[in-house]
Amino acid sequence: MPSPTASPSLTIRGTGSYLPRTRLTSAQVDAMRGWAPGRCRARYGIDARHVAGAEETTSFMAVEAARRALDMAGWTPSDLDLILGACGVMEQPIPSTAVLVADRLGLGGSGVAAYDVNATCLSFVQALDLAALKLAAGEARRVLVFSSDIASAGLDWDRPEAAAIFGDGAAAAVLEAGEGAILARGFETYAEGHGACVLAAGGTRVNPARGIAAGEDRFRMDGAQAFRVASRYMPAFLARLLARGGLDRGAIDCVLPHQASAQALRHAGRALRLGRDRIVDIFAQTGNQIAASIPTVLDHAVRTGRLRRGQTALLMGTSAGISLGGAVLRF
């Protein structure tokens, strides 16, 4: 990847997140699976995750998160001129999730552009980058980016290592140009790992018309392969990312990682050679929320004061692909 020439102006005016009403504790998982009490917590490092109800659709949750972000900014939906959906899995194939969110926000007759970006768990980071480019080019002035995911729709509890660690939720940010900036960004895909994390059913290859074999409608993860590919490339990726922005590790006030797993969060700390106090970790309370993880942890950091104006945050993570991605923001 060539070195970008500019630091695009990008100011996050508001953030918001939404957790489904139903909370599934690891004690409940132990009971459900017939495990010894405490096993789920001890094995996967998670206390609880939230599970979306039937009315808590992807677009419903996205709009709840978006309204909280708009409130923080003091904006209304009519202030927006671009809506970017950045989910791991869309609500439905046609039309895109951003369209459904635009309609729920009362923008159905507005003409506000709405479409989706999909980089699985890193969709939010790619959409932030796209928003910054659109702002810089004068193609948009005020942008909503949201990520909303319902992992529970595709989990296979007979493979608890790929089921126990996921949770549902949504988060959003509203953006404009201004004093904030993306100081560095990077994204690398190692498609040799494309089989490590797969949801096969729901597209053109595996679907009801063509037949769905047992298990193809459930998320399949070879955690060992995913971790192997990601950890092989992560240290050098992070070094390149920081070098691109002329940044030292010490300049990072706050790391907002994808909450992939307890193991992945420990690895991020080691790869960055930064103390755990710098890394915002909410995994035990939310699980891995696919694309919603990074903006949820961003919202958490903003609302708890862990990320303050003028500080520097590193958003980073891995996604199915396997892709590695990151963005350093001056908040």
Place this chain on the structure above:
Amino acid sequence: MPSPTASPSLTIRGTGSYLPRTRLTSAQVDAMRGWAPGRCRARYGIDARHVAGAEETTSFMAVEAARRALDMAGWTPSDLDLILGACGVMEQPIPSTAVLVADRLGLGGSGVAAYDVNATCLSFVQALDLAALKLAAGEARRVLVFSSDIASAGLDWDRPEAAAIFGDGAAAAVLEAGEGAILARGFETYAEGHGACVLAAGGTRVNPARGIAAGEDRFRMDGAQAFRVASRYMPAFLARLLARGGLDRGAIDCVLPHQASAQALRHAGRALRLGRDRIVDIFAQTGNQIAASIPTVLDHAVRTGRLRRGQTALLMGTSAGISLGGAVLRF
């Protein structure tokens, strides 16, 4: 939408397309449906469409198209540093289609960034815009954009008005900075029309785990509503698009419209007040190929000499959303 401030440099070095081996003629449709000979052709304005076989997956077709585009440019896959998938419906929800294409191109260990943009039938236009922004920002030097769609996986032949007009296929373009440019671009979404064109099954809301009601796995189109929303906004949209680039209709050498339907193509001509000779129309031989339509008609125009270096082309169309989109390119 604010007016963009710049004309990003974007040169299309190569184009390519792929049509599945099986061709389904309208005479065969007449026989299949028990219609009088000639009815399908007379009613829908289509002679034939292509239908993907089991081995002609979304990513397989995309790679066939990509190799043709790379050949035209004299590039190899290793020249690329960004791969943007721009399909209407992805091959599978996780990971994104661009990742599968990267792997098939032999780039599995390369780190070349690969992800998807989804604006249904206008995905290619949005991905071109994103590519231009990435090139301008120095985030990429040589980009592959592909669109590949298998409409036949979701058609309901009991509703022939939404089945007879679709076809499968893929097309691609390879891009870099240079003498070409995007002179103007625009995208507007009227989400009030989100129910006009729907494929419900395959995402988080309607899926095997939660149950799929009859028909939810098939594409549903209220053609009258889609046409009403699109035609209400299209003339003013096109006027704004051309004004944004300081362009007169007469400056357009060649219109490359989404091949939505015979009716939509006639309407595009009227909305632009341009003669049919300026509008490239391959609908009768391909049908509506969802996102693959616009790059397929681009490849057709380039290979037949209807679009030559230095000329100006208008890519335009409507998509499920309802969205209207367009880009004026100096080729």
